[in-house]
Amino acid sequence: MKTITVGTDDHSYPVHIGKGLRFRVESLLPRDYQKVLIVTDSNVGNLYLNDVIHAFTKGQQVHVYIIPAGEQSKNLSEFEHIHTFGIEKGLDRKSLIIALGGGVVGDLAGFVAATYMRGIDYIQMPTTILAHDSSVGGKVAINHPRGKNMIGQFYQPKTVIYDLETIESLPVREVRSGFAEVIKHAFIADRQLLFTLLQEMESMEHIDPGLLQYALTRGIEIKSHIVEQDERDQGVRHFLNFGHTLGHALESELGYGTLTHGEAVAIGMWFALKVSENIFSISLPVKPYEYWLQKMDYPLNIGNVKLEHLIDLMKTDKKSTGGQIRMVLLKDLELPKVVSLHDEELRQMLRIFIHGGMKE
Amino acid sequence: MKTITVGTDDHSYPVHIGKGLRFRVESLLPRDYQKVLIVTDSNVGNLYLNDVIHAFTKGQQVHVYIIPAGEQSKNLSEFEHIHTFGIEKGLDRKSLIIALGGGVVGDLAGFVAATYMRGIDYIQMPTTILAHDSSVGGKVAINHPRGKNMIGQFYQPKTVIYDLETIESLPVREVRSGFAEVIKHAFIADRQLLFTLLQEMESMEHIDPGLLQYALTRGIEIKSHIVEQDERDQGVRHFLNFGHTLGHALESELGYGTLTHGEAVAIGMWFALKVSENIFSISLPVKPYEYWLQKMDYPLNIGNVKLEHLIDLMKTDKKSTGGQIRMVLLKDLELPKVVSLHDEELRQMLRIFIHGGMKE
Known part of the structure; x- marks a missing residue:
């Protein structure tokens, strides 16, 4: 595992890069969380969701929200639905959101985290090559019909966990x-x-x-x-x-x-x-x-x-x-x-x- | 006019308190803006909107978005509509949003400013007594059907301009x-x-x-x-x-x-x-x-x-x-x-x- 540290105004955070890191998520978090919401998409969910869920071994409540794969999901309606889901599941200010997927999942889930009760912790778990870029730097957003990423924010993750095994299954x-x-x-x-x-x-x-x-x-x-x-x-x-x-x-x-x-x-x-x-x-x-x-x-x-x-x-x-x-x-x-x-x-x-x- | 300075991590900003300040908005801004969007509500708009529009004397483009007065307007749908309006009017990262009104206008317009192209400048012009509180401190948000201010952010204004004349017309x-x-x-x-x-x-x-x-x-x-x-x-x-x-x-x-x-x-x-x-x-x-x-x-x-x-x-x-x-x-x-x-x-x-x- 290689770790790069990103220093920002608000806090510094590590980017961990290596194989099989999805099995070690719990030990790579900055602190314990009682409630965790994993946001992922229909493609990634089939492949790696269970691995991540099972990486939580301390009796945490782990909830899952699955969006349809694709850029079309990066919209205000999904944004609202994830908020509603979070409220229904009782996520509070001490909870964690995990963005497990590519740029669409990262941007959308990150923006939800940035705005849920005015901001809660989230981590990025990129599963694509493209997301090596988007998962670092805290740009989160959704699309507007008139333009890409028009509604969003700068909101840094607490950690980025980049499991290189997850990109082996990527379509060409x-x-x-x-x-x-x-x-x-x-x-x-x-x-x-x-x-x-x-x-x-x-x-x-x-x-x-x-x-x-x-x-x-x-x-x-x-x-x-x-x-x-x-x-x-x-x-x-x-x-x-x-x-x-x-x-x-x-x-x-x-x-x-x-x-x-x-x-x-x-x-x-x-x-x-x-x-x-x-x-x-x-x-x-x-x-x-x-x-x-x-x-x-x-x-x-x-x-x-x-x-x-x-x-x-x-x-x-x-x-x-x-x-x-x-x-x-x-x-x-x-x-x-x-x-x-x-x-x-x-x-x-x-x-x-x-x-x-x-x-x- | 009395001025109180609020120091936050991102920047310090003045809160100006006095009579007739709405006529002097231009001179109280931190810098020049080519495009300005005033967000106000149907009550306040009738009373003070023209005064604020006419306070801009340098040929700036001044656009106006009026929401229905009342807490009901602090929702995701108005949030989206103001974004759309801003894009249609060509607001860019150097533009200014002015929240002219009470807490509802301030929270909603502030949250739009916080998320428009990942954040543009805004100023608060509270016109109620309640907003002496909400206009200072950068809490911006909209309501979710399941709870007040559930979707929002911390995003400080560039200036607060509190014209005490505007509270004289308030209903008891x-x-x-x-x-x-x-x-x-x-x-x-x-x-x-x-x-x-x-x-x-x-x-x-x-x-x-x-x-x-x-x-x-x-x-x-x-x-x-x-x-x-x-x-x-x-x-x-x-x-x-x-x-x-x-x-x-x-x-x-x-x-x-x-x-x-x-x-x-x-x-x-x-x-x-x-x-x-x-x-x-x-x-x-x-x-x-x-x-x-x-x-x-x-x-x-x-x-x-x-x-x-x-x-x-x-x-x-x-x-x-x-x-x-x-x-x-x-x-x-x-x-x-x-x-x-x-x-x-x-x-x-x-x-x-x-x-x-x-x-x-």
């Missing part, structure tokens, strides 16, 4: 989605990790376990380091949005779930790299990245998206202020920079990207 | 409701204020303006002092719950709006005083307080409440943990103490209180 599409965030961390902060991944990965189906653990640990370290500097997303944390401005717009425009989050971000990074080359007149490893995207079977043809819809959506992105579109670009590898772009400037580049680049 | 029932919290502050922290109010107030209809300003300023000072010591309600802030355990239960059992919040708390304090005398074998000014309640026309006959319902509701109160009922009692004036009581102990005292004391 989930692995692919998650690796987009790993590559993102590499682009903005670790060129060695970037070239290692671009060169050594052969397919999403068979990733060398050593390489995987190295990549995830580095990803969490990079994320933690940034969160520590800027917990409330007012400075360097924006860099983590690399690829996300177009990515979020694509997810919203195509309907959540058509592309996975990571697939959308992978395309968003591709676009951001091209914009970066254009704006800063530099050269970035766009071709090796394109080659990697193809080799790894990322969906690159996004069909008939409406250019103006994407522009509008990019403007409503939480990171945008005053109607301009803010994107994270790279002045070089490991050198991200937030840039404000005018509609027209972006429209042209996006038109070329969609009608040229993406249909190659 | 609102004045009465608000004075319960003033008396509460006196019981837990200022015996001189307590005896001044008990002795010098003749009716709720005609309160000496000097006495009113003195009482409100002291109330805010007491509240601020407690919030600074315990922002997240884990210690001394519990003392502010004096009278609220039974108060909340009464509001919920009778249906929100049957009794005002303050009327319910006034009864709750009466009960808490009797329990205090009983538990600590001491003597408190219960009779002068009863006499004051009657002179001030507080509703003291609460009809056919169900004892067991009240007990159950007191157990679901956010302050309760592990099924016991926690109440704030007084070991003496200015000496509050949180005490855990067993069902049975409380049931007996509550039975006597309801069937004896309350029908005198």
Whole structure:
């Protein structure tokens, strides 16, 4: 087991990474809890829920709330239902919520914990590769029909327990989605990790376990380091949005779930790299990245998206202020920079990207 | 104008108290805002909304969202609608929300601000006496059908602007409701204020303006002092719950709006005083307080409440943990103490209180 500590204004917390940690949850908690609510989804529940339940051996009351798997569950209605369930089961301010699952479960259950009686303890137990990113840093939220993560909060977990065995059962599409965030961390902060991944990965189906653990640990370290500097997303944390401005717009425009989050971000990074080359007149490893995207079977043809819809959506992105579109670009590898772009400037580049680049 | 500074972990903020401050809002803000959303209710909107809108003279976009007056508006549906309205109007992370109204507006608009894009600036402009209390300290929330303020957060405003002219138009029932919290502050922290109010107030209809300003300023000072010591309600802030355990239960059992919040708390304090005398074998000014309640026309006959319902509701109160009922009692004036009581102990005292004391 490897442990990384994340220091935030409110408290520091450990991120434990290792195999079989779900069987040891009880010993990894910061204190004893009499009542525990595990929130998970229909997929993860079938696989690991019993292991976690049985890890509680001291007679704690353990309740379970299962949401339908998928981004669609990250809505106000599920939020309300979990609150109601918690009240019915008598959860109080000393109770614990466990988010067992991917980003959707983590964001939703975390936001419930953040607002239940004005905030109770919760821990993240990510079970996807994508969630190596979302489980660290305390961003919790639900979606609004008009935009992703529009209603939420910053609320740090008490502990993150990342059992690497739980990602072994992931469908390949989930692995692919998650690796987009790993590559993102590499682009903005670790060129060695970037070239290692671009060169050594052969397919999403068979990733060398050593390489995987190295990549995830580095990803969490990079994320933690940034969160520590800027917990409330007012400075360097924006860099983590690399690829996300177009990515979020694509997810919203195509309907959540058509592309996975990571697939959308992978395309968003591709676009951001091209914009970066254009704006800063530099050269970035766009071709090796394109080659990697193809080799790894990322969906690159996004069909008939409406250019103006994407522009509008990019403007409503939480990171945008005053109607301009803010994107994270790279002045070089490991050198991200937030840039404000005018509609027209972006429209042209996006038109070329969609009608040229993406249909190659 | 008098200014009290409240220091919290996140930031310090001023509470401005004085006459005509609504005309000077712009100059009292911490910085310029391009977009402003004023949330108010149908009563307050008719009276003071235009004054506040016209106080913005620099071409800011000022939007208005009006909720129906009353506790019923503090629900998840209004919460969602204000979010939608904000997104439609293009509010971004640099925008400001103004809560213009009483506690309902402040709690609801504050919780929207706390969660809009994970938190934007807001200011409180209380227009009731009750809100002298609720506008300071950053407790924001909405109600759940199973309990008051069950979904919420701690999120401090950037400024509180308390225009004493806005309370001159209050219906007497609102004045009465608000004075319960003033008396509460006196019981837990200022015996001189307590005896001044008990002795010098003749009716709720005609309160000496000097006495009113003195009482409100002291109330805010007491509240601020407690919030600074315990922002997240884990210690001394519990003392502010004096009278609220039974108060909340009464509001919920009778249906929100049957009794005002303050009327319910006034009864709750009466009960808490009797329990205090009983538990600590001491003597408190219960009779002068009863006499004051009657002179001030507080509703003291609460009809056919169900004892067991009240007990159950007191157990679901956010302050309760592990099924016991926690109440704030007084070991003496200015000496509050949180005490855990067993069902049975409380049931007996509550039975006597309801069937004896309350029908005198």
